[in-house]
Amino acid sequence: MTHAETKRQLWYVQRISAMVLACCVVAHLAIMIYAVRGGLSGAEILARTQGSWLFGAFYAVFVLGCAAHVPIGVTNIAEEWFGVRGFKSTLIAQLFTWGILILGLRAVWGVIAS
Amino acid sequence: MTKTLAVSVWRGKEEGGFVSYEVPRRDNQTVLDVITHIQRNVDHTLAYRFACRVGMCGSCAMTVNGKARWTCRTHVSQVAENGKLELAPLANLPIVKDLVTDMRDFFDKWARGLGQFKGSRTRKDEFEKVRPDSKARMAADAGIECIGCGVCYASCDVVSWRPDYLGPAALNRAWTLVNDQRDTQLVERMKAVAGDAGCHSCHTQGSCTERCPKQLAPTAGIAGLKRQLMTTPAGGK
Missing domain, CATH: 1.10.1060.10 (Alpha-helical ferredoxin)
Incomplete structure (x- = not known):
């Protein structure tokens, strides 16, 4: 696959993941505002989230969206503002992808596992 | 007393600096008129590029007070700030000399x-x-x-x-x-x-x-x- 073709595909991945993230952010904010109301403790949050696979699935999608979206944007910033190209920019993208995936999914697991 | 414009013009190549000129202010004066006045009456060594003067050829574009514009159809009254103009070559292109870029x-x-x-x-x-x-x-x-x-x-x-x-x-x-x-x-x-x-x-x-x-x-x-x-x-x- 040519470099141009890879970049073309990544552009659409970034746009589609942005649409997914926009929906996730709206749902996340709405749930937060609804759930908090008169104040909410950590224990109360965990009581609601633990064992909820629907909650887990929603935030897993959120994490996957971030893991697809963020590295492409960060690579563009690295290339355009700091002149990082080639192997180094790929490495930055990989670091962000795996970092977000591991930390994000671990966090999701942390709040749903009972 | 004739009104004047204080015009700063980029002189040199990539290395260079702004040189100040005083140009008489006229009615309906365009930025290209200002540059032409400097080149014909003040300093013949000033390099700039133009051809048609009526917005068709696309050769007279420069940076005017920080923004790229076509100078032949940009009136001084639209862009001069407190009677001052700053003219530089187009950005993102190598400078040949003064206001001329390598296209x-x-x-x-x-x-x-x-x-x-x-x-x-x-x-x-x-x-x-x-x-x-x-x-x-x-x-x-x-x-x-x-x-x-x-x-x-x-x-x-x-x-x-x-x-x-x-x-x-x-x-x-x-x-x-x-x-x-x-x-x-x-x-x-x-x-x-x-x-x-x-x-x-x-x-x-x-x-x-x-x-x-x-x-x-x-x-x-x-x-x-x-x-x-x-x-x-x-x-x-």
Whole structure:
């Protein structure tokens, strides 16, 4: 696959993941505002989230969206503002992808596992 | 007493500095008139470029008070701030001397984006019928009046960040040809304009559309290329 073709595909991945993230952010904010109301403790949050696979699935999608979206944007910033190209920019993208995936999914697991 | 303008003009090449001149203020004076006055009456060694003086040839574009503009149709009254003008060569292009830039990169990129028309008919064939109200022809017409002045190219941040980026003018040209039903190079052209040297690097910031003296919208053309490329691979599979 040519470099141009890879970049073309990544552009659409970034746009589609942005649409997914926009929906996730709206749902996340709405749930937060609804759930908090008169104040909410950590224990109360965990009581609601633990064992909820629907909650887990929603935030897993959120994490996957971030893991697809963020590295492409960060690579563009690295290339355009700091002149990082080639192997180094790929490495930055990989670091962000795996970092977000591991930390994000671990966090999701942390709040749903009972 | 005659009113005067305080004009700062870039002198030199990449290395150089601004030199101040005093120029008489006249009615309906354009920025190009100001430069011509300096060159003819104050300093004959000042280099600048112009040809038609009526907004057709696209050769007199410069940076006026920090923004790229066509100088022949920019009135001093539109741009002078407190009777002051600062004139510099176009950004994102190498400086030849004073206000003259080397436009080779700019036009080479038109060629790299396959900006040449290539049809299939000869002079012996019938004319192809193109409906002026067809969607494609209207899209082509919207971008066809580009005069190649380089204002969009000098105003584009992506050009300054990615030296291989084709730039708004070349991509606008490609878009007009993508919408020309007579042209035969669609597949090759889509390959040429894809990826980070092409339309996918555009951030839709819109400086090109904001500054285009012909009120064209390269941003819209680039968005059109991105839409078209959603279903067309950039080749090399």
